[in-house]
Amino acid sequence: MRQDGFTIGVDLGGTNVRAAVVDEQGHILGADRHRLQSREPPQVAEAIVRASKTACAAAGIPFAEARGMGVGVAGMIQKGTGMVLNGPNLGWRDVPILKLLAARTPKIPLFIANDLSAAVWGERMVGAGKGVDDLLVVLVGTGVGSGMVQGGRLVTGGSGVAGEFGHIKINPVAFDPSKPSQAGRLCGCGMRGCLEAYAGGQNLAAWARDDLRIGAAAQRAAGQPVTAGKRLLELVNGDPEKITAAAMERAAHLGDELSRRLLDEAARLIGFSLGNLLTVLNPTKVLLGGGVLANSPRMTRLVIEAVDLYASKVARAACSIGAPALGDDAGVVGAALLAREAA
DSSP: OOGGGEEEEEEEOSSEEEEEEEETTSOEEEEEEEEOSOOSHHHHHHHHHHHHHHHHHHHTOOGGGOSOEEEEESSEEOTTTOOEEEETTTTEEEEOHHHHHHHHOTTSOEEEEEHHHHHHHHHHHHSTTTTOSSEEEEEESSSEEEEEEETTEEOOOSSSOTTOGGGSBOOGGGGOTTOGGGSOOBOTTSOBSBTHHHHSHHHHHHHHHHHHHHHHHHHHHTTOOOOTTHHHHHHTTTOGGGOOHHHHHHHHHTTOHHHHHHHHHHHHHHHHHHHHHHHHHOOSEEEEESHHHHTOHHHHHHHHHHHHHHSOHHHHHTOEEEOOSSTTHHHHHHHHHHHHHHO
């Protein structure tokens, strides 16, 4: 294969790194995925290179012949420097990941992007948003994020951090410094009242644990039997630390009121926020996905209902809502195709 025939795409999340060899048409020729053993930046850089080399081996292609490597990172990426300014799910602040990777792959051109920017580009080029010039992808998984294409161009913003949908504020009390105890749930970014603090998978589970404690304490104080979240606790064998968004979805189907209430509230918050985003951006297509929504038809339905309610009628009429087509491949394919363009 010619040297310019393929690029490497990497999707770096809070727990896993995935790498894939991608050809000019967006086809994956070989891939590797493994769990991060450490979140320390040098060890993560090593894991990225190792996964990339393994993916090349799976494709039967020498690593050194890659035209470029694109890396999508779950975090805020500073334009021009490749610095991860804030990566809540990695626990990173001001991490020079581009520099760390360049030291390990000096002959391969590198491109660093936010993971949702990579995902929306993958969907726009070869997925469910193929050929759509005004496209919005919203993924709700461990965190909450969005990627945007407007006028056929990827939107990154003045400093590179556009699309941080999960960190818009949905709790107005969060803006009142005189009421710190009421300032909304704490987000991994360090601020309070963010959408992700309520709707991201990990934070949704933490919200359930908090409400379980509060509900149980209130029932005990009233001399009542403890029934708060009973079905949910049964599903996790009585261990609140094992609660996940998926367990909450199952419990809601079994009639667990606490799970149903929190899932519904999170979905409405997503839909409220997305409806306002539609009014501002006027996309022609929105793709809703991510692990939490993919496993919760209930939440997806409520999100769309809330969008219908809160988006301007003109913007909503011009926009279709669907699901991503590439699944977990969107990030690696998009990162690889962005690296190709940059190279």
